[in-house]
Each structure stands twice: as structure tokens, then as C-alpha cells.
Amino acid sequence: xxxxxxxxxxxxxxxxxxxxxxxxxxxxxxxxxxxxxxxxxxxxxxxxxxxxxxxxxxxxxxxxxxxxxxxxxxxxxxxxxxxxxxxxxxxxxxxxxxxxxxxxxxxxxxxx
Amino acid sequence: xxxxxxxxxxxxxxxxxxxxxxxxxxxxxxxxxxxxxxxxxxxxxxxxxxxxxxxxxxxxxxxxxxxxxxxxxxxxxxxxxxxxxxxxxxxxxxxxxxxxxxxxxxxxxxxxxxxxxxxxxxxxxxxxxxxxxxxxxxxxxxxxxxxxxx
Numbered sequence: 001x002x003x004x005x006x007x008x009x010x011x012x013x014x015x016x017x018x019x020x021x022x023x024x025x026x027x028x029x030x031x032x033x034x035x036x037x038x039x040x041x042x043x044x045x046x047x048x049x050x051x052x053x054x055x056x057x058x059x060x061x062x063x064x065x066x067x068x069x070x071x072x073x074x075x076x077x078x079x080x081x082x083x084x085x086x087x088x089x090x091x092x093x094x095x096x097x098x099x100x101x102x103x104x105x106x107x108x109x110x111x112x
Numbered sequence: 113x114x115x116x117x118x119x120x121x122x123x124x125x126x127x128x129x130x131x132x133x134x135x136x137x138x139x140x141x142x143x144x145x146x147x148x149x150x151x152x153x154x155x156x157x158x159x160x161x162x163x164x165x166x167x168x169x170x171x172x173x174x175x176x177x178x179x180x181x182x183x184x185x186x187x188x189x190x191x192x193x194x195x196x197x198x199x200x201x202x203x204x205x206x207x208x209x210x211x212x213x214x215x216x217x218x219x220x221x222x223x224x225x226x227x228x229x230x231x232x233x234x235x236x237x238x239x240x241x242x243x244x245x246x247x248x249x250x251x252x253x254x255x256x257x258x259x260x261x262x
Binding site for chain 1: 129130139145150230232
């Protein structure tokens with residue numbers, strides 16, 4: 001996945017209204033009007049949030065109906081999750097090597 | 113940036129080293145030592161590529177080179193906070209062609225007898241996430257995946 005796409009995903013997830021929309025969509029497809037109901041914001045504001053989520057690959061919107069029902073795109077979340085898992089693996093490796101390095105240092109074995 | 117404003121959008125790892133904080137801190141700020149442990153498996157760090165200026169605003173730069181190949185992956189960061197021997201915070205630049213995101217890595221060293229408890233938190237903080245410390249998307253991902261798997 002291109003890195004700029006991942007940045008879009010993280011930025012999209014950084015907003016509480018957009019996370020609320022995703023949580024609602026986890027229960028199933030919804031229209032813009034249905035998505036707007038729990039929030040004290042206008043329909044155009046919800047539409048803007050949906051454009052951000054769509055740009056981040058987190059939702060898909062059907063084009064064949066006037067109400068443009070929206071659904072969750074789980075792949076978008078998996079990609080962000082995978083990035084974090086890789087990040088964790090790199091740091092765990094560093095901690096292991098640092099541990100071995102410090103052991104060797106304290107035993108005076110690093111002066112090859 | 114205190115713990116209370118820390119976004120949960122990050123990796124968090126704690127480890128206790130059988131060495132005093134001064135030794136662990138030095139392993140993070142002495143270029144020759146950093147070159148020995150920073151590179152992921154399959155990579156090496158030429159010691160001359162490591163530049164560390166241990167002060168706020170100083171550089172923390174190095175290059176990871178593929179052991180069997182020609183790939184070169186720079187890590188370029190600025191020291192955001194530093195306090196010997198208890199804290200170092202690195203703000204890494206995004207390097208798009210290497211698939212590296214902008215991240216903030218915070219490393220806390222706490223004395224524990226003659227040992228050191230080191231806690232690393234590292235995350236992909238975009239400016240928007242920085243402003244919204246309650247990001248909480250890691251939990252959201254876990255919850256959504258659970259829901260969808262059900």
C-alpha cells in the first residue's frame with residue numbers, strides 16, 4: 001500500500017465523528033441521512049467526513065442508488081493494523097539486540 | 113507530551129535491562145553503540161552514517177544498509193526532548209520512497225535497583241493525530257474486526 005495512502009488512513013481515523021461513522025457502518029450499510037442522525041452536525045458536514053473516509057479507503061459508496069448507501073471497507077483498517085504490527089516487530093527486534101549488546105558491553109566483550 | 117495526553121495510536125514496549133540507566137542511555141546516544149543494535153535483521157548500519165547530536169533540536173540520523181543487497185534505508189529524525197539518563201524523544205521524518213511514516217518515538221529509562229526499565233512508545237502521529245490525543249483508532253480497529261468476524 002502506498003505510504004501516502006496509509007497517512008490518509010491514520011488522518012481519517014483521528015477524528016471522533018469519523019470513528020463514530022465507522023462504528024455505525026460495522027453494523028451494516030447505511031445512508032448519509034442514517035449516518036448523520038447520531039451526530040449534531042449537518043448533512044453536508046457528514047458528506048465531507050464521508051469523502052475523507054472514502055479517500056482513505058475505509059468506506060465504499062454505492063453509486064447505483066440515489067441515497068448512495070455507504071459500507072465499511074475492512075481492508076483499509078487491516079492495512080493500518082498491519083503497518084502497526086510491522087512497526088512493533090521492528091522495535092521488538094531492536095530491544096532484543098540492545099539487550100544482547102548491553103550484556104556484551106558489561107562483560108567487556110565489545111572491544112573487538 | 114505527558115502520559116495523560118499520549119494517544120493510544122502507537123506501539124508500546126517495556127523491557128528491563130540488567131544495566132544501569134546511564135549505560136542504556138549511552139547505548140542510545142553513542143553512534144558506535146547505536147550502529148550495533150538499531151538495524152533490523154538482514155541490515156547493517158555503517159557507523160560513519162550515524163549522526164547524533166544529543167540536545168533538543170539535534171539530529172539523530174543513520175542509514176540502514178541491506179546485508180546482502182544494495183538497499184539503503186535512511187532514518188532521519190530530530191531530537192524533540194532529551195534528558196540524560198532518563199528520556200529521549202525522536203521525531204522521525206517520513207521517507208516516502210522507503211515506506212517510512214512520520215513517527216514520534218518516546219523512550220523512557222527508569223532506574224530499578226541496578227537495572228533499567230525502558231519503555232518505548234512509537235506511533236504514526238500525523239499533525240491531525242497530534243491535535244487529537246484521543247485518537248483511539250487501535251481500539252477501533254480491534255473492535256471493528258471483532259464485530260465483522262462475528
